[in-house]
Amino acid sequence: MAGGALLAALDSIAALRIATFRDFPYLYAGDGESERDYLSVYHDNPHAFVLGAFAGDRMIGAATAMPMAEHLKQLSAPFVSRGLDIDTIFYFGESMVLPEWRGRGIGRLFFERREQRSRELDLPIASFCSVVRPDNHPARPPGYRSLHDFWRARGYAPVDGLTTEFSWKEIGQPDEIPHEMLFWVKHLSNDANGKKTGRS
16 A cells, blocks of 8 residues: 555554554553554655554554564664664564454565565565563453464574664553564565565
């Protein structure tokens, strides 16, 4: 989605973010106005990549990505401090699918399509970050399974010590709380034929 189609979908994407990240491990108490402000960065950037999954006219999933050098400084600063070239990194923002539509390959497709776009932009590294929670967190639901195995199966690995911090209100909390976010990274092959494509 891009242009007018993306602008029209921002409310739906915001609702997906609020619904998805309300659950453990994020426990995010979001609101529509702040979500639209955050998501506007994708509408305003020509290199941003936004995917939607629909059941009829209903958006049931969405995923975002953008060159890290053009995203929030909170994301790029940990890489810069390590002397890493942020101009080589495609940052994956959100990947969200409503619970009743999970397990059908949508999440896998979101990763594949964003990796494809990363190659098209000649960015050989894909990265995202996830909140760090202890195994004994009191809000961890019984039988909870993290996405770590899914991410590893896609070729991503956490980088020890490569972290940033974001603050948000948790459910039932009056004020924003700082949260540690750990980066996962994957080095992409050029493409299936071993050929590079130029950045658009």
